[in-house]
Amino acid sequence: MSHTFDLLVIGDANPDVVLGPLDEPLAFGQREQLVPTGLLTLGGSAAITACGAARLGLRVAIAGRVGDDDAGRFVRAALTARGVHTDALRTDPHLATPLTAVLTRGDGDRAILTAAGTLADTGPEDVPEELLTHSRHVHAASYFLMPRLAAALPELLGIARAHGAGTSLDTNDDPTGRWDPTGLAAVLPVVDILLPNAQEARALARLGADTGPDATEEAAARLAAHGPSVVVKDGGAGAFVHDGRRVLRTAGIAARPLDTVGAGDSFDAGYLAALLAGEPPARALEFAAACGALSTRAHGGTPAQPTWDEAVAALARNGKNQ
Template sequence: MSPPFDLLVIGDANPDVVLGPVPHRLAFGQREQLVGRAGLVLGGSAAIMACGAARLGLRVAFAGRVGDDPAGAFVRAALAGRGVDVTALVTDPRLPTPLTAILTTDDGDRAILTALGCLAATGPADVPEALLASVRHVHAASFFLMPHLARSLHQVFAAARSFGASTSLDTNDDPHQQWDRELLDPVLAVTDTLLPNAAEARALAGEAELLDAAAALARRGPLVVVKNGAEGAVAHDGVRPPVRAAAVPVEPLDTVGAGDSFDAGFITATLRGLDTGAALAVAAACGSLSTRGHGGTATQPTWDEAGAVISHQEVSS
């Protein structure tokens, strides 16, 4: 009998207020500045990944926290509306829902401003053992935004593995730029797949060259799958030559959440039994296709859509 869920995602879920394009140097002093577009969308690396995996056909559950406020109700409804089970999404009676403002520029850069709210209170008790025992895979995101959970995530992952689940982690950025190895290494030892972007991989490993960084991280435990924007992606197990995949050429409208859609593609493909090279191609397609619309979840592809793009690339090449 198969587990009730394919995937449990642990981490951040919040509204994103996306504004832009803005100038690289904002004018303070109470200056009113106009932008071309604003949107209120579902945000949080974990939430976007969960929605992407559900869109690809996985049975997905989510564990985390929101506040007892309109922002929390928005997040809960948005996740459920995209097919994600939110039974384990805790409502914090004291702290507010996290909130992020994303300022985008014409050249694809962005600044991210986050008020943590109840996210900093998220801990191992928010991850029911019954869920860990009833999934095929556990993914965690935004490691450095959840210090309480980060200190115990190795225990959560170890428990998941003891029940037969595989594990993955997307640390995302460290706002303090410390990249605490002492905190992270116990987690990497029980992580099957690490999914940083190129800048994060270099910072986590302390290596300037991307392949050196990926290899160094892989030697600490996991398969390392690095997202590198228009340069595509690379996977390294620390032993064999790296595996690469090209990015899918698209005209991006909004790159917010593209890395999280990439994560969803890689984990979904792996759970479907694809090898690393094929999973990397699916992930690259999912990340690229998610940039066709505004917000992280609006244009996440189905499995068939991602497959059609990959087939077209293969024919074209």
């Protein structure tokens, strides 16, 4: 079968307003606090992953929903400028485009405030079957932000798989804090690759407050038992992949991050691009870690995303042959 796209990304796309770093507690009471930097940029896990993959040379499409407003036009133009196909990004005539404010701190942590807009109404009708059947790989993002779409993922990803596509999922955070396993139990069997960070992996595996490295590996093992290969992003500790039988690890590459917003999504893009290029999981893991680290060179999720050659050069500088 001929494929129109290497990668179809399903999920969220919105403007991010990134402010920080804030060196004191956030103050209410109508106090105005000054921070060194502010940026209006493209956000949303799906959008950042799509842009990262396009930057690495993949043919990428995105499916989702934005509003008929200036924010939606900003999102569409930003994706198009980065080489992402947006014909399946539906414009909702009634609901607003989601909008996120990201407040960063000097220690790399951040607070994220999102006005959901079109997210709750995004559903299976926003994902054309033609894209599911003509893409080499289908990636879904921000599972807990779009409950209608989440409920349809078993069917959507099943269609993609039936036509030979690989599938992946990055759930991202659950704003409710419930991490309800009911829906995930249905979707994980049709997911080839699950891409949580360490905290998300433990929450998805219902390990509660246990935060040690052994707990993270145990969480990955539990999730892998449902079918997917589990690729865990663990910040400064690097990353690892658990395929249900063995664990492969990388310490990542040396980096001095300016802003970690979207680094996990750039990691996702790197891992998927490497696998689609025929790299084995161990090399894909190294490549993904490089993509995530390099994306932190600038503020916002997309401005510093690397090209393929930049990521390979970074690995070579760090003594990792690629």
